[in-house]
Amino acid sequence: MTEVLKTLDVNEVMKCIPHRYPMLLVDRAEIIKEGEHAYGYKAVTANEPFFQGHFPQKPVMPGVLIVEAMAQTAAVVTMDHLSAEGSGDNLVYFMSIDGAKFRRQVVPGDMLRVDVALEKARGPVRRFSCRAYVGQDLAAEATVQAIISDD
Numbered sequence: 001m002t003e004v005l006k007t008l009d010v011n012e013v014m015k016c017i018p019h020r021y022p023m024l025l026v027d028r029a030e031i032i033k034e035g036e037h038a039y040g041y042k043a044v045t046a047n048e049p050f051f052q053g054h055f056p057q058k059p060v061m062p063g064v065l066i067v068e069a070m071a072q073t074a075a076v077v078t079m080d081h082l083s084a085e086g087s088g089d090n091l092v093y094f095m096s097i098d099g100a101k102f103r104r105q106v107v108p109g110d111m112l113r114v115d116v117a118l119e120k121a122r123g124p125v126r127r128f129s130c131r132a133y134v135g136q137d138l139a140a141e142a143t144v145q146a147i148i149s150d151d
Contacts, residue, residue, distance in 0.1 A: 004030045008046075008080065016079035017072055018091065022049045025069040026076060026114075035081030036118040040073030046108035063104035066140045067097055073114045074144055077128055082148070092146045095125070100142040110134045123126035124148040 008029040014030075023063065026040040044061055051059040075092035082090055106112055113133045120127045124147050132140040 004032060004033050005034060006031045008063075008076065013076055016076045017081065019072060023068075025065060026072045029073060029076045029080075031077060031080060033120055034084065035077060038047060038073055038080075038116055039076035040042065040069060040116070041115040042069050042112040042114070044106055044108055044110045044112055047109070049057070049058050052109065058110055061112075062108075063100070064103045064138065066102070066106060066112070066132050067100060067142055067144070068094075068140060069112060069114050070116060070128075070132060070140075071097075071144050073126040074116045074126065074130065075101040076147055077116060079144070079147065090148050090150050092126075094142045097145075098143040100140065104134060104139040106132075106134060106139050112139065117150050119143070 013026050013029055025042050027043055028041045030039040031112060032038055034150050050062055050065065052059060054062050071094045079091050115131045116128045118126060119129050125145060127145045130142050130144055
């Protein structure tokens, strides 16, 4: 098991990123390596608003929201690090996604664990390797790129 440097509850997550319900898709984060590696957690519940239409008879979390949870977790690890350096007034914007693959459905009752690891940092641009799990099962994977902005 990887040692956790620090844990951020939902209130601390919301200090890092501007997302709020229903678009906040990270309930808790564990920082593994400052600015580089983190786990984000989302408890997927039956009362999520997207399940009303996706799909009423067989609810499945949309893949695009799993990718959004990846991007939000990457933003949390980035902003937590910038805040520690005294640069916490920035925003992180999602730039691109590559190689997205969906391996398992995510359904009500699942605990989604998103593992993000920094691959490359160049100026304000960050590229993260991301994997989403339910238990030990790989649910999705992708590479996301984001840019740190000061607006």
